[in-house]
Amino acid sequence: MSQFAAQPTPAxxxxxxxxGVDGAIATITLNAPQRxxxxxxxxxxxxxxxxxRANEDPAVRVVILTGTGRAFCAxxxxxxxxxxxxxxxxxxxxxxxNIDLRNTPPPVLHAMDKPVIAALNGSAxxxxxxxxxxxxxxxxxxxxxxxxxxxxxxxxxxSGGTWYLPRMLGWxxxxxxxxxxxxxxxxxxxxxxxxxxxxxxxxxxxxxxxxAFEIAANAPLAIQAAKRMMRMAWNExxxxxxxxxxxxxxxxxxxxxxxxxxxxxxxxxxxxxxGR
Numbered sequence: 699m700s701q702f703a704a705q706p707t708p709a710x711x712x713x714x715x716x717x718g719v720d721g722a723i724a725t726i727t728l729n730a731p732q733r734x735x736x737x738x739x740x741x742x743x744x745x746x747x748x749x750x751r752a753n754e755d756p757a758v759r760v761v762i763l764t765g766t767g768r769a770f771c772a773x774x775x776x777x778x779x780x781x782x783x784x785x786x787x788x789x790x791x792x793x794x795x796n797i798d799l800r801n802t803p804p805p806v807l808h809a810m811d812k813p814v815i816a817a818l819n820g821s822a823x824x825x826x827x828x829x830x831x832x833x834x835x836x837x838x839x840x841x842x843x844x845x846x847x848x849x850x851x852x853x854x855x856x857s858g859g860t861w862y863l864p865r866m867l868g869w870x871x872x873x874x875x876x877x878x879x880x881x882x883x884x885x886x887x888x889x890x891x892x893x894x895x896x897x898x899x900x901x902x903x904x905x906x907x908x909x910a911f912e913i914a915a916n917a918p919l920a921i922q923a924a925k926r927m928m929r930m931a932w933n934e935x936x937x938x939x940x941x942x943x944x945x946x947x948x949x950x951x952x953x954x955x956x957x958x959x960x961x962x963x964x965x966x967x968x969x970x971x972x973g974r
Contacts (some may be wrong), residue, residue: 707815715744717751722759722914723907724752733766736775737825745803753810756973758814759914759921761810762832762906764817770842771826804857807832808929811922813913817906818893828857831866834925836893837906838884844892850879865932866891918956918973 716727729736737745752761765771785876807829809813816833822843823961830836830844838844846863855863855876863872867890874880884896897905913921924947931939948958954974962969 704855706892714741715748717748719758722760723762723910725762727832728765728771731914734764734769734772738775742802746806748807749810753812758812759918760910761812761814762817762910763814764903765819769820770818770822771829773824773826796909804828804832808890811925813921815906815910817902821849825857828855828859831862832858837895837897837902838887838893839899840884841899842884843881844887846875849881868953916972917959919953919955920950923950
């Protein structure tokens, strides 16, 4: 169960954010290609709700986050914010007391137990890069780029980049990327480990779905427990972590899925997991 309370979600998601479920795979699509999927205020709210919805749906085992058009996400819709036509709760009027950062996409992504694959159909910059970093796995289009251009805009990675990048790349590489505001090609992103796979343009969703179905075939409760433990392991000593892993293992040993896994192994067949 997510630590974030699900908000009521309308039956039809707004056109700028699409939500669909195919079997055990939920796909959340940023759908504002005319502005390179920059995030509006309403999109922030609906993206949060969609992530919570997918995480709490027992039928969903893997989530794919992607975009339409030539970009994954080019950041926040700062143009509308500057014109006063949108409210992102950022900018001159933002204070520590009027922003609820707990119920925005980056912390919700980080707290999700369901595996999340970012299918980077196009480039990710600024807030879009932070969103991509919040996923567990990234599949990137060959022509796409990752733009850590925060310092070139007078800001810092405000939605997870300063936390993720040093852990993913090490301090020196993360410092180089953030301080220079450098843009990385797909080949460079793959080389330093920021993405798991590069796919030809137009084939990113196919590659992401293939990986999602491979993950979804495994025991979902075990995967979710493993993700929780991986998240905790970043911030606790080894001996304490081993204790927490054992506490996660005990209830798993009582599940139908674990019994099915053992039976399938002995029968030399593929297991059929139910999430129970």
